[in-house]
Amino acid sequence: MACGKKPGTLGYKSIFRKGRLQSRQLDEQRSALEEELKRKGVLGHSEEEKQDMLLSTGQAIKLSSEFLAAVIMGIVLGLGFEQVVGGSPWGLIIFLFLGFTTGVLNVLRSVGLDC
Amino acid sequence: MTNGPDPIHQFEVLRLIDLPVGSWDLSFTNVSLFMVVTVIISSMFLLLTSSSRGIVPTRMQSLSEIAYEFVASTLRESAGSQGIRFFPLVFSLFVFVLVANFIGLFPYFYTVTSQIMITFSLAMLVILTVILSGFYKHGFRFFRLFVPSGVPILILPLVTIIEVISFLSRPISLSLRLFANMLAGHITLKVFAGFIISMVALGPIGVGGSILSLFMTVAITALEFLVAFLQAYVFTVLTCMYLNDAVHPGH
Numbered sequence: 568m569a570c571g572k573k574p575g576t577l578g579y580k581s582i583f584r585k586g587r588l589q590s591r592q593l594d595e596q597r598s599a600l601e602e603e604l605k606r607k608g609v610l611g612h613s614e615e616e617k618q619d620m621l622l623s624t625g626q627a628i629k630l631s632s633e634f635l636a637a638v639i640m641g642i643v644l645g646l647g648f649e650q651v652v653g654g655s656p657w658g659l660i661i662f663l664f665l666g667f668t669t670g671v672l673n674v675l676r677s678v679g680l681d682c
Numbered sequence: 683m684t685n686g687p688d689p690i691h692q693f694e695v696l697r698l699i700d701l702p703v704g705s706w707d708l709s710f711t712n713v714s715l716f717m718v719v720t721v722i723i724s725s726m727f728l729l730l731t732s733s734s735r736g737i738v739p740t741r742m743q744s745l746s747e748i749a750y751e752f753v754a755s756t757l758r759e760s761a762g763s764q765g766i767r768f769f770p771l772v773f774s775l776f777v778f779v780l781v782a783n784f785i786g787l788f789p790y791f792y793t794v795t796s797q798i799m800i801t802f803s804l805a806m807l808v809i810l811t812v813i814l815s816g817f818y819k820h821g822f823r824f825f826r827l828f829v830p831s832g833v834p835i836l837i838l839p840l841v842t843i844i845e846v847i848s849f850l851s852r853p854i855s856l857s858l859r860l861f862a863n864m865l866a867g868h869i870t871l872k873v874f875a876g877f878i879i880s881m882v883a884l885g886p887i888g889v890g891g892s893i894l895s896l897f898m899t900v901a902i903t904a905l906e907f908l909v910a911f912l913q914a915y916v917f918t919v920l921t922c923m924y925l926n927d928a929v930h931p932g933h
Contacts, residue, residue: 625909628862629916636855640847662847669847673855 633677634670641666689872693796693865713800716785716792724781749777753918760922764929771811772925775804776918783864783910787903795913796864798857805853808921816928827931856920863913867906874899 645662649655699710731742739747753773757765779795786793794800816824828845829838877895881888 624866625863625912628866629859632855632858632862633851636851636858637847639854640851644847644850665843665847666851669844669851672844673848673851 630674630677633673637670637673638663638666641669689869689876692792692868692872695797712792713794713797716782716794717800720778720782720785720794723785724777728777749773756915756918757922757925760919761926761929765922765925768811768815768925771807772918772921775808775921776914779804779860779917780911780914783914784907786864786868787906787910793864793868795860796868798861801857801861802853804860804917805856808856808924809853812924812928816931819928820931824928824931827927852920852924856917860913860917863909867902867909871899871902871906874902 641662641664642659644666645659648658648662652658696712697709698712698715701708701710727742728746731740731746734740734743736743750773753776754766754769757769757772761768782794785791786795813824816827828842828849830841830845833841874895878892878899881892881895884891
């Protein structure tokens, strides 16, 4: 919220200079502030919030599936490597780390950070 | 809660017709039954609604036309005009997942997509199509998918291994996502529906709680319809993005 407009644009100063505040003006100010906050997403409807909470489960599943899939693939590749080449437990250890790295990369990619 | 309703019970696989073939168990289960129902409903709907071929479409015909246009534009956006060759596959996948998700929302019906083997098979179908058609079209240039450009030669092997693991993890994440969403949604629905009954036993306060969870169940049911469509759409979009790699390998 650091990038928001200065409070001066809402007209506090000019009103305070006049001295006494009219209640109508106050109401206008309040609704303007509310609108502004709602637009910036600070305030939200409670209904929308509930919906968001339920929908964000989908987001959580999306990210965790991206991460889990890579770790599972690392385990599978590590165990496969040990089956073919031998050298237990080093294949599992190395590929588990690689899978972890890939999982982080996958998560970063799916939230839209380009790397 | 030992005698309450069991939220996992709905995912039980029951053999309807025993079919042991050699050492394999090819029994016709309730999951198979609902897959057949899904295929029959979706193909009958598309066949019947598009059979009149009216220039001015009826309501039902425009519904299937919208589905067609929707998938076609999604595919064209992410895989280009060359990717339209894969349209039959993508459209079948979309319709199958969508109809299976919607059928699962009926009470006492089985949600086929909450079985990980089903979603994994669908994801493997997609990935194998990507690999095979990529090889067929581009030969060994398909491997350039795993070698990002502009990486120092020293860490290139490491990055390549990570890219390969990332590629191989795609079918798992694709299947996990659909499976987990449907499973979680249906378990939540059942748990809240179970609260309606079990909270009444707690007396007057429990009745208030059970009314609250009744409203919650209604809300979650509405949300599940959204999730059912959304997950089918996500599955389709990801399929299109992966097919894009088969059409245009190399970053």
